[in-house]
Amino acid sequence: xxxxxxxDNHATTPVDPRVLEAMIxxxxxxxxxxxxxxxxxxxxxxxxxxxxRKQIASLIGANSKEIVFTSGATESxxxxxxxxxxxxxxxxxxxxxxxxxxxxxxxxxxHLEKKGCRITYLPLKGDGLVxxxxxxxxITDKTILISIMYANNEIGVIQPVKEIGKIAKERGVLFxxxxxxxxxxxxxxxxxxxxxxxxxxxxxxxxxxxVGALYVRRKNPRVQLTxxxxxxxxxxxxxxxxxxxxxxxxLGAACEIAQxxxxxxxARLRALRDKLRAKLEASLEETYINGTMEHRLPNNLNMSxxxxxxxxxxxxxxxxxxxxxSACTSATLEPSYVLKALGLGDDLAHTSIRFGLGRFNxxxxxxxxxxxxxxxxxxxxxxxxxxxxxxxxxxxxxxxxTAH
Amino acid sequence: MAYSDKVVDHxxxxxxxxxxxxxxxxxxxxxxxxxxxxxxxKLQIQVNSATGIIEDAKFKTFGCGSAxxxxxxxxxxxxxxxxxxxxxxxxxxxxxxxxxxxxxxxCSVLAEDAIKAAINDYKTxxxxxxxxxxxSH
Numbered sequence: 001x002x003x004x005x006x007x008d009n010h011a012t013t014p015v016d017p018r019v020l021e022a023m024i025x026x027x028x029x030x031x032x033x034x035x036x037x038x039x040x041x042x043x044x045x046x047x048x049x050x051x052x053r054k055q056i057a058s059l060i061g062a063n064s065k066e067i068v069f070t071s072g073a074t075e076s077x078x079x080x081x082x083x084x085x086x087x088x089x090x091x092x093x094x095x096x097x098x099x100x101x102x103x104x105x106x107x108x109x110x111h112l113e114k115k116g117c118r119i120t121y122l123p124l125k126g127d128g129l130v131x132x133x134x135x136x137x138x139i140t141d142k143t144i145l146i147s148i149m150y151a152n153n154e155i156g157v158i159q160p161v162k163e164i165g166k167i168a169k170e171r172g173v174l175f176x177x178x179x180x181x182x183x184x185x186x187x188x189x190x191x192x193x194x195x196x197x198x199x200x201x202x203x204x205x206x207x208x209x210x211v212g213a214l215y216v217r218r219k220n221p222r223v224q225l226t227x228x229x230x231x232x233x234x235x236x237x238x239x240x241x242x243x244x245x246x247x248x249x250x251l252g253a254a255c256e257i258a259q260x261x262x263x264x265x266x267a268r269l270r271a272l273r274d275k276l277r278a279k280l281e282a283s284l285e286e287t288y289i290n291g292t293m294e295h296r297l298p299n300n301l302n303m304s305x306x307x308x309x310x311x312x313x314x315x316x317x318x319x320x321x322x323x324x325x326s327a328c329t330s331a332t333l334e335p336s337y338v339l340k341a342l343g344l345g346d347d348l349a350h351t352s353i354r355f356g357l358g359r360f361n362x363x364x365x366x367x368x369x370x371x372x373x374x375x376x377x378x379x380x381x382x383x384x385x386x387x388x389x390x391x392x393x394x395x396x397x398x399x400x401x402t403a404h
Numbered sequence: 405m406a407y408s409d410k411v412v413d414h415x416x417x418x419x420x421x422x423x424x425x426x427x428x429x430x431x432x433x434x435x436x437x438x439x440x441x442x443x444x445x446k447l448q449i450q451v452n453s454a455t456g457i458i459e460d461a462k463f464k465t466f467g468c469g470s471a472x473x474x475x476x477x478x479x480x481x482x483x484x485x486x487x488x489x490x491x492x493x494x495x496x497x498x499x500x501x502x503x504x505x506x507x508x509x510x511c512s513v514l515a516e517d518a519i520k521a522a523i524n525d526y527k528t529x530x531x532x533x534x535x536x537x538x539x540s541h
Contacts (some may be wrong), residue, residue: 227506309442311468315407315415335442347439383421383472385446385464386439401438 009358052252061189076199083225092142128157128291150182155291162398165194184258207254211247279370318377414473432526
């Protein structure tokens with residue numbers, strides 16, 4: 001069997017061959033430790049690391065001195081949130097985040113809650129956006145950090161980051177943003193957006209897994225963090241550990257390519273995404289877009305296909321790699337908490353599919369995926385008692401179900 | 405998650421999909437589950453009231469592949485059985501026939517519930533006393 005068509009680019013992306021090519025020499029001939037200051041092996045490695053730092057900084061409008069390398073966005077999020085909570089403990093203990101954040105943020109906050117921090121989890125509006133008035137009202141004189149993602153990994157909704165940055169600045173609160181889905185896909189600028197800490201990872205923008213970075217603002221204000229890893233004092237003491245030189249080279253190269261090709265690539269992906277949506281909506285009734293289309297990553301489509309359960313849909317399209325918000329696909333048997341936070345009923349959350357387009361997808365793949373989806377949804381609706389009831393005019397919300 | 409060959413077969417070629425006229429007195433209808441839980445099964449039997457034999461069975465299921473397979477299998481097993489024999493079908497029989505993993509056992513439970521609910525409905529229509537065991541829950 002040939003490999004499935006890959007439409008799950010929010011989960012991870014393949015490494016761009018140009019990125020891999022840049023990395024390879026740093027595994028073998030240029031294998032030095034970037035911290036070895038007294039010989040050429042070290043200098044070559046250090047040069048490569050500094051080049052990577054510049055490439056990453058350039059993508060997000062930062063200074064290269066503000067980039068701290070990590071193992072990925074989970075570590076970046078942990079370091080940002082725990083590092084601020086510990087460093088600014090005397091100033092306050094309150095952190096504001098949102099219900100649709102990634103687990104690396106939510107679970108870090110839960111951990112801090114046990115340690116005496118107070119966390120506000122902002123609910124989202126039905127379109128997936130943060131309510132700015134609610135955010136303003138949540139800030140107290142004990143608030144030290146706002147952590148709101150740039151763009152959501154399930155529904156692709158882009159938060160009003162600039163406005164959040166402004167509010168944070170006005171109130172003297174630090175602003176962290178998990179930007180793994182946004183970086184390299186849409187313009188991100190930490191100065192214009194007023195971001196103090198920003199998480200980025202390699203493998204969501206055609207770079208390698210296992211490498212990421214945290215942007216830490218150096219002035220206006222100078223952000224300090226309590227290190228979460230003790231050791232040799234690398235990365236300005238914020239993150240000890242020998243630097244992953246090939247990974248950093250790859251992350252840097254990936255950022256440079258993304259920055260250069262973003263205008264063309266985002267327009268191409270937006271057109272493909274819009275074509276996919278148009279084809280599905282033209283042939284299928286009772287489909288619902290989850291989250292606003294107005295403020296959304298160009299490569300994301302999250303759609304519910306009413307009366308068809310998500311996992312059975314995935315089973316029918318097993319030559320296509322996508323994700324579902326259905327409970328059955330998750331270990332917890334709970335449907336997507338992101339979709340639930342939008343106020344979506346469990347019934348529609350169970351029928352949702354996330355399409356994440358990427359650099360290597362083609363128009364022919366979009367045509368194939370659209371037709372396959374239409375065929376499978378129609379087949380499963382013929383099998384669905386809910387579809388039959390809907391067609392008979394039964395109001396499903398008034399039915400007495402025998403839930404167990 | 406990998407599906408067993410039998411689950412895949414029932415998913416690709418579901419047996420006895422369809423609906424019967426639920427107002428008929430020789431038809432019993434069982435509908436179990438809830439859209440919020442991600443599973444709804446509708447199972448119907450048509451019984452020869454003279455012999456008590458289930459002559460036809462149909463299903464429609466909203467749910468994962470294992471739920472579809474469980475109900476499809478149930479209709480196959482029901483046909484030709486007497487109502488009393490049908491009551492002996494246990495969810496564990498479905499689990500072993502389809503090689504369902506632990507996380508999918510609830511699908512087989514739902515199918516057993518649907519069988520009982522359909523028989524219960526049929527018996528109610530026939531005016532027979534309904535035993536507590538067959539009342540759907």
